[in-house]
Amino acid sequence: MQNRFLNAKTLRRENAKIYFLAASRRSFLKYFAPLPLCVFALIFFSSVVSAQIAIKGETVWTMTGEPMTNGIVLIKNGKIEAVGTAASVNIPSDYRVINAKVVTPGLIDAHTVIGLNGYLNQPHDQMALDNGASFQPELRATDAYNAEEKLVEWVRQYGVTTIHTGHQPSALASGQTMIAKTAGKNVDEATIVPTAMIAVTLGNAANATGRSPGTRAKQVAMLRAELIKAQENETKTEKAKDLKSLIMARVIKREIPLLVTAEAAQDIMTAIRIAKEFNIRIVLDGASDGHTLINEIKASGFPVIVHATMARPGGERANLSLENASKLRAAGIPVALQSGYEGYVPKTRIVLFEAAMAAANGLSKRDALAAITIDAAKILGIDNRVGSLTVGKDADIAMYDGDPFEFTTHCTGTIIDGKIVSTVVR
Amino acid sequence: MKRIFPAIIVFVSLAVTSAAQDNAIAYLNARIIPIVGQPIEQGVLLVQGGKITAVGDARTVRLSSDVTIVDLAGKTIMPGLVDTHSHIGGPAGADSTGPIQPDVRILDSLNARSSSIQRAQAGGITTANVMPGSGHLDSGQTLYLKLRDDAVKIDDILIFDKDGKYMGGIKFANGTNSLRSAGGSFPGTRAKSAALVREQFIKAQEYRDKIQKAGSDKSKLPARDLAMEALLEVLDGKRMVHFHTHRHDDIMTALRLQKEFGFRIVLQHVSEAWKVADEIAKAKAPASIIMIDAPGGKLETVDVGYQNGVALEKAGALVGFHTDDSITDSRWFLRSAGLAVRAGMSPDAALYGMTLAGAKMLDLDARVGSLEVGKDADFIVLSGDPLSVYTHVLQTYVEGKKVFDRSDPKDYIYAVGGKGATDDGDMSSHIHCFDGDLGGGN
Numbered sequence: 001m002q003n004r005f006l007n008a009k010t011l012r013r014e015n016a017k018i019y020f021l022a023a024s025r026r027s028f029l030k031y032f033a034p035l036p037l038c039v040f041a042l043i044f045f046s047s048v049v050s051a052q053i054a055i056k057g058e059t060v061w062t063m064t065g066e067p068m069t070n071g072i073v074l075i076k077n078g079k080i081e082a083v084g085t086a087a088s089v090n091i092p093s094d095y096r097v098i099n100a101k102v103v104t105p106g107l108i109d110a111h112t113v114i115g116l117n118g119y120l121n122q123p124h125d126q127m128a129l130d131n132g133a134s135f136q137p138e139l140r141a142t143d144a145y146n147a148e149e150k151l152v153e154w155v156r157q158y159g160v161t162t163i164h165t166g167h168q169p170s171a172l173a174s175g176q177t178m179i180a181k182t183a184g185k186n187v188d189e190a191t192i193v194p195t196a197m198i199a200v201t202l203g204n205a206a207n208a209t210g211r212s213p214g215t216r217a218k219q220v221a222m223l224r225a226e227l228i229k230a231q232e233n234e235t236k237t238e239k240a241k242d243l244k245s246l247i248m249a250r251v252i253k254r255e256i257p258l259l260v261t262a263e264a265a266q267d268i269m270t271a272i273r274i275a276k277e278f279n280i281r282i283v284l285d286g287a288s289d290g291h292t293l294i295n296e297i298k299a300s301g302f303p304v305i306v307h308a309t310m311a312r313p314g315g316e317r318a319n320l321s322l323e324n325a326s327k328l329r330a331a332g333i334p335v336a337l338q339s340g341y342e343g344y345v346p347k348t349r350i351v352l353f354e355a356a357m358a359a360a361n362g363l364s365k366r367d368a369l370a371a372i373t374i375d376a377a378k379i380l381g382i383d384n385r386v387g388s389l390t391v392g393k394d395a396d397i398a399m400y401d402g403d404p405f406e407f408t409t410h411c412t413g414t415i416i417d418g419k420i421v422s423t424v425v426r
Numbered sequence: 427m428k429r430i431f432p433a434i435i436v437f438v439s440l441a442v443t444s445a446a447q448d449n450a451i452a453y454l455n456a457r458i459i460p461i462v463g464q465p466i467e468q469g470v471l472l473v474q475g476g477k478i479t480a481v482g483d484a485r486t487v488r489l490s491s492d493v494t495i496v497d498l499a500g501k502t503i504m505p506g507l508v509d510t511h512s513h514i515g516g517p518a519g520a521d522s523t524g525p526i527q528p529d530v531r532i533l534d535s536l537n538a539r540s541s542s543i544q545r546a547q548a549g550g551i552t553t554a555n556v557m558p559g560s561g562h563l564d565s566g567q568t569l570y571l572k573l574r575d576d577a578v579k580i581d582d583i584l585i586f587d588k589d590g591k592y593m594g595g596i597k598f599a600n601g602t603n604s605l606r607s608a609g610g611s612f613p614g615t616r617a618k619s620a621a622l623v624r625e626q627f628i629k630a631q632e633y634r635d636k637i638q639k640a641g642s643d644k645s646k647l648p649a650r651d652l653a654m655e656a657l658l659e660v661l662d663g664k665r666m667v668h669f670h671t672h673r674h675d676d677i678m679t680a681l682r683l684q685k686e687f688g689f690r691i692v693l694q695h696v697s698e699a700w701k702v703a704d705e706i707a708k709a710k711a712p713a714s715i716i717m718i719d720a721p722g723g724k725l726e727t728v729d730v731g732y733q734n735g736v737a738l739e740k741a742g743a744l745v746g747f748h749t750d751d752s753i754t755d756s757r758w759f760l761r762s763a764g765l766a767v768r769a770g771m772s773p774d775a776a777l778y779g780m781t782l783a784g785a786k787m788l789d790l791d792a793r794v795g796s797l798e799v800g801k802d803a804d805f806i807v808l809s810g811d812p813l814s815v816y817t818h819v820l821q822t823y824v825e826g827k828k829v830f831d832r833s834d835p836k837d838y839i840y841a842v843g844g845k846g847a848t849d850d851g852d853m854s855s856h857i858h859c860f861d862g863d864l865g866g867g868n
Contacts, residue, residue: 118722120725292845319843319845321847342723344723345718346718359815360817360818406814407761407767
């Protein structure tokens with residue numbers, strides 16, 4: 001397949017160079033390389049961060065206003081330096097120019113488990129659930145994240161630059177989530193928020209075998225007991241310092257939200273009830289029945305990371321609707337889309353495709369794109385860095401050879417922090 | 427691959443005159459993609475008695491006054507989609523007692539009232555090969571269905587051949603799904619899998635020899651054996667083998683068995699088809715592919731290729747598609763064609779794959795799969811380009827009868843989901859065979 005909009009060969013060369021230089025930087029930082037090497041590395045490192053790129057897009061979705069025709073995005077030192085029409089932005093002569101038909105901010109997958117759960121789907125690469133206990137908020141996603149996992153590379157090739165990933169929705173509290181860029185050779189390079197949320201699940205998926213909880217009521221009793229314990233711990237002069245208490249303290253102090261996966265209507269209502277009782281922050285996740293509880297969710301003020309549009313219906317997702325995101329959005333509820341958790345095939349969904357299907361089912365093209373860029377960034381609390389093409393934000397960019405949502409369009413290139421991280425035409 | 431049969435249009439006005447006499451319906455002004463022949467920008471599709479009586483250009487056709495006219499300006503008509511591998515209706519085949527069970531029939535298992543059939547209609551599927559799972563080397567006999575409306579029993583959706591026999595194939599599988607680490611009567615390795623299958627076919631050959639030797643002397647006939655009878659149909663080419671296979675070496679094993687016993691085969695899934703596309707084409711083995719959003723999920727699909735479609739097309743193999751519902755959802759079956767084109771397949775070949783290629787794989791190409799005079803009036807009305815994400819299936823027709831209408835609130839819910847869509851508790855078939863081990867009680 002010919003790439004009509006990028007010179008693939010050149011970019012591959014550039015890419016290889018960048019990886020080489022990134023490697024130099026790592027060894028410098030890690031091993032305190034001898035002085036001459038340090039100097040060598042520094043010179044080259046500085047040449048990387050100052051890589052200057054101008055992207056010319058026939059259509060540029062900045063996500064700050066209407067899409068721009070013949071727009072230009074200038075990238076300097078890994079950040080967005082300027083955004084404007086061809087008439088208003090001059091491209092300095094030393095900038096490398098990349099042409100693209102359609103330019104969007106790098107896509108944000110508001111909820112996935114990739115990096116923890118690998119594509120092989122074998123016990124050794126499935127790290128998003130520990131079956132030892134039902135309530136384990138102390139498990140850190142960063143201790144399990146594999147930045148070089150195949151599925152991370154896979155979604156990057158479709159323009160996904162930021163993922164909110166972590167422990168899977170299969171236990172009352174399965175562990176923490178994190179936010180990472182889909183680039184970087186290791187967890188430290190990739191991570192932008194080490195502890196984002198605590199993954200809590202309500203409903204059938206939270207029930208355990210051979211131990212509690214075994215019913216919805218028991219799930220909630222256990223969750224409330226943990227929150228009460230955390231509340232009481234805050235009032236003590238001698239605070240408990242075990243791992244569970246430390247992380248639950250952050251929940252009680254509203255520093256981090258619970259990501260509450262609740263598909264059925266009763267579970268959504270439970271999530272809202274608990275959040276109000278303890279005055280904690282939550283983000284509703286999944287919410288298949290959300291379209292039947294529009295007023296309640298809106299009144300709660302909580303945002304919703306809606307299930308994958310093409311998720312399989314059935315069970316607690318019996319009422320799943322392709323129009324869920326569209327209906328929630330129309331009511332003014334903050335909405336993001338996700339690829340979700342998959343136990344089998346496909347091992348991950350692509351959030352771009354899920355947004356596309358939402359765009360074909362009631363969500364406007366702009367809102368569907370927002371649900372995987374700026375609106376997702378806001379819900380995740382990272383909109384100061386990513387989610388729109390705004391001067392000063394990270395230079396995370398996706399490029400396409402047509403309408404990003406069309407089945408037959410390709411992602412032609414992905415840029416993260418000003419570095420070209422994918423030139424595969426997907 | 428060019429498939430141009432330009433002869434149809436000539437017959438249009440002639441057919442219209444005679445057809446107009448008893449309640450013919452003319453679907454006018456849509457863009458018609460007949461699959462056989464070039465698209466017609468402003469077409470007419472004439473339907474009468476459940477059959478297509480004319481296909482042509484609306485601007486050159488004069489319709490008599492008693493023809494009912496349905497104006498579909500701005501819409502697109504194409505043949506109903508053929509899903510060569512589905513699990514709608516929640517069928518289960520073989521049980522856990524053995525790896526090869528040719529005697530079990532999906533006929534005796536499928537719920538014809540399942541809402542999954544309505545959802546498939548909403549996706550534009552009019553013909554489907556419903557199969558048991560892949561947790562066995564042979565999990566039983568499959569069933570070819572016409573997704574007619576309001577079925578109250580299985581008989582209402584069957585397809586009968588010219589001898590009055592309901593149509594179906596047989597499901598075989600290799601690779602890891604049918605392996606059992608515990609052993610027992612199930613294989614523990616790929617070589618054992620092949621040996622067990624060969625053993626049964628040799629038994630079937632001997633069974634056939636006994637019948638032939640008995641000739642007209644009924645006293646010398648072997649005792650009836652349902653499993654052997656089914657395999658005999660396979661050996662005689664009367665029952666197509668739908669062979670679930672993923673890895674390149676497993677594909678070659680399936681072809682090796684086919685060559686040894688001479689049965690007719692359709693390769694199903696063929697995740698690594700791109701590695702052996704030439705071999706598949708050379709063996710003249712039709713291949714039905716599935717489009718999955720990411721590689722992996724199981725070890726033998728880590729190399730699944732979006733490029734399977736284009737690789738097989740270039741090699742000259744017959745390429746069809748399947749949903750493996752619920753692995754992919756029947757409601758967006760057309761998306762598979764879109765993704766195949768994204769990976770380089772030609773749009774013509776992709777749409778051919780969704781229709782006539784599938785019909786050929788089910789021995790139904792004389793009846794369905796293209797819009798040609800004399801064929802069943804199985805067609806779909808689309809809001810636009812079949813390869814666009816924004817396009818919706820607006821209407822689905824089986825044998826001239828409308829079985830899905832997006833403007834009908836009841837049907838709409840089958841298309842988009844929502845409250846009440848799954849009141850039969852059957853929203854998701856839990857049997858599918860991309861993964862197997864669910865194929866009926868392992």
